[in-house]
Amino acid sequence: MIVFSHPTLNANAKALIQGLFKNKILYKLYTCVAIFKGQVLYKLGVNPKLKDLKRRRLDKRWQKFTEVNSFFEFGRLIASKLQLEPLTRHEKGFFCIDRVYQKHDHWVATTLAKAKKEGVTGVYAYEDGAFATFTKAKQLGIKCIYDLPIGYWRMARLLMQKEFELNPEWASTLTGFNDSVAKLQKKDQELALADVIYVASSFTKQTLTAYSGKLAEIKVIPYGFPEVNFKKEYRSLEGRKLKILFVGGLSQRKGISYLFEAVAGLREQVELTVVGHKSVANCSALNQALEQHHWIPTLPHHQVLACMREHDVFVFPSLFEGFGLVITEAMSQGIPVITTERTAGPDLITEGEDGWIVPAGSASAIKEVLEKILEAPQVVQQYGLAAQRKAQTRPWSVYAQEMADAILSSKIL
Structure with missing residues (x-):
């Protein structure tokens, strides 16, 4: 059985959860906000001003597997909506996304001892939200499954540094270089703790060549495509751009x-x-x-x-x-x-x-x-x-099944 941890959830995380659920290997889903049909928040999600709530709607069948800890994420959403920038400032704000991930990570770590007693053998977690969870998992003998959704940070700096030199007039738009040393070190520690690493592209795998230590097996499984439910009408280019x-x-x-x-x-x-x-x-x-x-x-x-x-x-x-x-x-x-x-x-x-x-x-x-x-x-x-x-x-269901198959065929379960 697998513990699945993701603070905010997105399309690929939801697809993977469906794969774990369908294959009966989902023990618990831990997230910050989960909304199910029939709840008051579900009804409020129809308001365009509350579109963040609609994005947190989940499959009703997952409800009994889902645990939430919402305080910091709701605080972040409200502070962002009210443009209270000091509260969401990168790594420093009381309701910044970094704090949301850290609090979630520590919370999930506290649940693992009980999960171990109930037969859990693996925990699936994502970059920036896995360090405390993986540290505790290692102590308990639970395998650590890591998801790296974007390229490795050292390679990003190597590649993007050239842009500061080639296009200095665009340099101010390169805002992704303000992570603290502590945050970057934690990324490396998460990688070091992983027993298997999943990435969604060959390029992401290539970026990990910049990691100086030894890594677990890296598996590339691309995400799925949205449902194809529209036939495009192609217009001639004659007389137009x-x-x-x-x-x-x-x-x-x-x-x-x-x-x-x-x-x-x-x-x-x-x-x-x-x-x-x-x-x-x-x-x-x-x-x-x-x-x-x-x-x-x-x-x-x-x-x-x-x-x-x-x-x-x-x-x-x-x-x-x-x-x-x-x-x-x-x-x-x-x-x-x-x-x-x-x-x-x-x-x-x-x-x-x-x-x-x-x-x-x-x-x-x-x-x-x-x-x-x-x-x-x-x-x-x-x-x-x-x-x-x-x-x-390759709809999302294919990605979900490929991920489930990969986990089932590994030594995690």
């Missing part, structure tokens, strides 16, 4: 400057829509670029999918990405994707059939693909249909 879409945080980590540079020389033939929050408010290079294109700061998830269907090609030029769920989302909507080798793209896309992989940090490579599309616009439909067919072969 190629519609390009980007969705993601507006940071240089996403390679956003290279996209702007790629389309700069094609303004008469393409139009670019950018959906995402600015990582910082005062980057003049970013602000100037956004003025030249259609920028949408935020959209609900269902509207993001609808927006995807309205475009011809999706470009995701990320320089460092553990997976990139927007890739699978776009493909499921019948939109061919241009992305880099530093995402899950190589695990999902067959070059020349249903999408394109370009070198990270190359505006010219992105532009070259766009020019090929403009020369042979029929590939939009050809690749888009192929992308959607691939999405149909």
Whole structure:
């Protein structure tokens, strides 16, 4: 039996829980907020202003397996909504996300002795929320299953340091370098305690080559695709521009400057829509670029999918990405994707059939693909249909079963 721990839950965590539940190896699900049909909070979730509650809705069948400890996460949500920045300040605020993860981690650790007596043999936990849990698990002889959802931090610094030198005008958007030494050391300690490490892309596995110590076996199991329930209508490009879409945080980590540079020389033939929050408010290079294109700061998830269907090609030029769920989302909507080798793209896309992989940090490579599309616009439909067919072969249920099978076939149980 497996203890599953995740403070906030997301699509991939929920899929994995379903796999554990279906295969009858879920002992308990520990999280911060869990809402089930019939509860007052479930009904409140229909209010658009309370969309965070809707995201915490879980399968009713999981209710008897679920334990929650909500104080710090509710505090974080309320402080964020009220823009009480001192309370959510990185690593320092009383309700910061780091504290949410730490409190959750220590709480789960206190439950393991009882779990061990009731037959639990493994605990599944995620980066930044596993150290106390794994430390206690080792004392009790419980196996530690680690999930690393984004690339290893040392490799991120090695790769992204180049951007400070190559594109200093975009450097202020690289905000992911303010973790304390203590937090980074804890990441390494979590890795050292793991008995098996799961990642969702080959790129994430490659980043772990920067780890200096000995690691457990690393298994790559890509996430699933959203349900394919919409048939895209492909429009001729005759008499109109190629519609390009980007969705993601507006940071240089996403390679956003290279996209702007790629389309700069094609303004008469393409139009670019950018959906995402600015990582910082005062980057003049970013602000100037956004003025030249259609920028949408935020959209609900269902509207993001609808927006995807309205475009011809999706470009995701990320320089460092553990997976990139927007890739699978776009493909499921019948939109061919241009992305880099530093995402899950190589695990999902067959070059020349249903999408394109370009070198990270190359505006010219992105532009070259766009020019090929403009020369042979029929590939939009050809690749888009192929992308959607691939999405149909790997729904979230496939990921869930593959993960369950991997755990069942390991020495964890």
